[in-house]
Amino acid sequence: MKKAVFLDRDGVIIEDSGYIENIEDVKFFPFTMEVLKKLKEHYELFIVTNQSGIGRGLITEEGVERVHAYILDELRKNDIHIKELYCCPHINEDKCICKKPNPYFLLEAEKKYNIDIKNSFVIGDHPSDVEFGFSVGATGIYVLTGHGEKHLSELKHRELIFDSLKETAEWILEGNKTEN
Ligand SMILES: [Mg+2]
Numbered sequence: 098m099k100k101a102v103f104l105d106r107d108g109v110i111i112e113d114s115g116y117i118e119n120i121e122d123v124k125f126f127p128f129t130m131e132v133l134k135k136l137k138e139h140y141e142l143f144i145v146t147n148q149s150g151i152g153r154g155l156i157t158e159e160g161v162e163r164v165h166a167y168i169l170d171e172l173r174k175n176d177i178h179i180k181e182l183y184c185c186p187h188i189n190e191d192k193c194i195c196k197k198p199n200p201y202f203l204l205e206a207e208k209k210y211n212i213d214i215k216n217s218f219v220i221g222d223h224p225s226d227v228e229f230g231f232s233v234g235a236t237g238i239y240v241l242t243g244h245g246e247k248h249l250s251e252l253k254h255r256e257l258i259f260d261s262l263k264e265t266a267e268w269i270l271e272g273n274k275t276e277n
């Protein structure tokens with residue numbers, strides 16, 4: 098079984114610039130490439146993103162696909178291969194099964210790629226990202242980049258908070274994993 102890191106997109110690997118559909122609006126954090134290069138040595142990498150802007154009609158599915166193709170391409174140029182990018186386009190009213198914190202995509206990855214979820218990590222800047230991880234026994238980690246600062250008070254699991262993906266990866270790679 099393989100361990101994995103499930104990365105939120107906005108506010109974790111790129112700046113949260115709202116609902117974007119143009120590649121000019123993709124801004125990687127300065128540390129993203131370096132950090133993912135290190136993580137990929139030990140973990141399979143996934144991206145899981147809620148893009149309810151599609152469901153709200155603010156951005157198009159094609160636009161989001163364009164942004165995702167660009168992100169994956171830029172990562173690939175740095176020899177970083179994302180196993181799969183999962184995107185939920187829905188709004189809450191759709192009552193879909195895939196919107197985080199629903200663990201649907203985690204369970205998909207577990208089955209499809211034989212991922213050891215209990216020894217995997219989920220990183221995000223919304224409380225729902227952390228819930229998404231903990232709900233199936235992965236370790237959810239909250240970062241203060243993106244919307245992290247803003248939603249900090251809504252967080253239920255407060256034990257694992259880092260400034261950014263950079264500090265999170267350093268901690269993960271040190272092998273400091275809590276037991277529950
Ligand atoms: Mg986010």
Ligand SMILES: [Zn+2]
Pocket residue numbers: 185186187193194195196
């Ligand atoms: Zn969905």
